[in-house]
Amino acid sequence: MQSMEGSNRTLVVTEFIFLGFSGVHRGQSFLFLLFLAIYLFTLVGNGVIFTLIQLDSRLHSPMYFFLSHLAFIDICYSSVTIPKILVNFLRQRHTISYNQCIAQMFFLMIFSATQCALLAAMAYDRYAAICQPLRYAHLMSRSVCVSLATASWTCGLLASTIHTVLSTNLAFCGANRIHHIFCDAPPLLQIACSDTYVNEMALHVASVFVSLGTFLLVVVSYIFILSAILRIRSNTGRHKAFSTCAAHLVVVIIYFGMANVNYNRPSAGYSLEVDTLISTLYCIIIPMLNPLIYSLRNKEVKEALRKVLGGLKKDSGLPQ
Known part of the structure; x- marks a missing residue:
């Protein structure tokens, strides 16, 4: 840390120390x-899923278009946090520079x-x-998908x-x-000595419009979906309809549940161990689970x- 001369002598932070794994x-x-x-x-x-979607024409549908973006995000999400965590495991002090901390928080929140x-x-x-199978091609046209992804x-x-x-x-x-394992807005607010009212209000507003707002859109969509599925007379039809959105529903429950715990915890927070566990689940484990959830079923x-594997074996001359 460096000092600045003025009417008061104030220490300027040039690096932060993570305490998340300090007890280990x-x-x-x-x-x-x-x-x-x-x-x-x-x-x-996630790389396999992203690549398959690009290579196989059967996967060039709106659902897989969004899934490719999701896989890309999971790769980036992990790459923002885990490499720095791995480096710190090899050092006695788990540190990050001020500029790296701000950059890490910026990309994490994106x-x-x-x-x-x-x-x-x-x-x-x-x-x-x-719910709208006859209008599906119009409602989810290529331009609509691109617009939704851009938004x-x-x-x-x-x-x-x-x-x-x-x-x-x-x-x-x-x-x-x-008291964290990576840089994020809430833990920085906990150690700041300046007024954090505007920052806290910005977090709450973002939680309402970004997290809660999108979650309500998901809930409303699934209310209509469930209503439509229940009107299907055959059990086979109901099962087939529900299976098309089961993986997405599992990801939604896990992701929004952990996001709510991570960003809307009480102001006093939990214990350091609980905070570390929540952060690990939210930013490290969930990106790993998404490929399993979307591929196994x-x-x-x-x-x-x-x-793709068959084509690789054929090209290499290996027995299929």
């Missing part, structure tokens, strides 16, 4: 290997808000497919820019110990994977 002394090597495995699985799983909006767009896609990314960029600009105006008065994705 003997298990650093195990945690390093565990997080490395999670990161590699996340990269491979991907978080964008994912909320994309999940709402995917819910609308399922609504159009099940989602714009929403994420706008929300992140506002929070980041407000955070750069915070003063920390020498306090640089963050999805015949189209598995068929596309078999087609």
Whole structure:
């Protein structure tokens, strides 16, 4: 930390210290290997889904268009946090520079808000497919999908820019110990010594419009979807209709549930251990789970994977 001369002597923070894994002394090597495995699985799983969607024409539909964006976000989401965590596991002090912290928070909030909006767009896609099948091609045309994706990314960029600009105006008065495992707005507000009222209000407004707003759109979509499914007379028809949105519904419940706990916790927060667990689940485990959720129950994705693997074996001359 450096000092500045003025009417008062104020310490300027140039780096932050993460306390999230400070209580773990003997298990650093195990945690390093565990997080490395999670990161590699996340990269491979989401990378495979993204690549399959680009290569297989059968997956060139609105649902998979949004899923490719979701896979890309999960790759970026993990890449913003895990590499720095891995580096810190190899060092005695878990630190991050001020500029890196601000940049990490900026990209995290972009991907978080964008994912909320994309999940709402995917819910609308399922609504159009099940409740408006005759108008589906019109309601989910290529231009509509691109517009929804662009709006989602714009929403994420706008929300992140506002929070980041407000955070750069915070003063920390020498306090640089963050009760977290990466840089995010709430833990920075906890150690700031300047007035955080505007920042806190911005977080609440973002929670209402971005998180709660998109979640309500998902809920409304699924109310119509459930109503339409219940009107289907055959059990086979109901099961087929529900199976088309089951994976998305699971992701929505997990993601919005963890996002609510992560950003709308009481002002006093939880214990450091609980905060660390919540943060790990929200930003590290969920991106790893998404490929499993979308691929294990999805015949189209598995068929596309078999087609690609079969083509690779054929090209390499291996027995199929």
